[in-house]
Amino acid sequence: MSTERVNPPDLSPPAGFSHAVVATGTRVVFLAGQTALDTDGKVTGDTLLAQFERALTNLLSALRAAGGTPADLARVTVYATDVAAYRTHAPELGRLWRELAGRDYPAMAVVEVVRLWDEEAMVELDGFAVLP
Secondary structure, eight states: OEEEEEOOTTSOOOSSSBSEEEEEOSEEEEEEEEOSBOTTSOBOOSSHHHHHHHHHHHHHHHHHHTTOOGGGEEEEEEEESOHHHHHHTHHHHHHHHHHHHOSOOOEEEEEEOSOOSSTTOOEEEEEEEEEO
């Protein structure tokens, strides 16, 4: 796959995301929403940071199982039950992202939701990737 991250100068500089990603490849992988579920289907972590780390790990695990890498991510949506808390912890969340997924940022959005499928879940990530 080839990707081009597009960040026009007439938009504010992105921090931790790309304004647009042009992806060329032959396979598209749609990634289901992932929360902080462990292998027994139980939500783990009692903080936003712990849950984000597990949810991102789960998303990347699904992507790798489909033959992709974090650099193949074209789009990720983060659903958070508390966007104010997400913004407060943005530096730590960004550090976790870089540790787990690197610096090839996909196009992203953060959306506040009233609740997620599992009541204990604070964050969920979904997205899609384009593979060679």
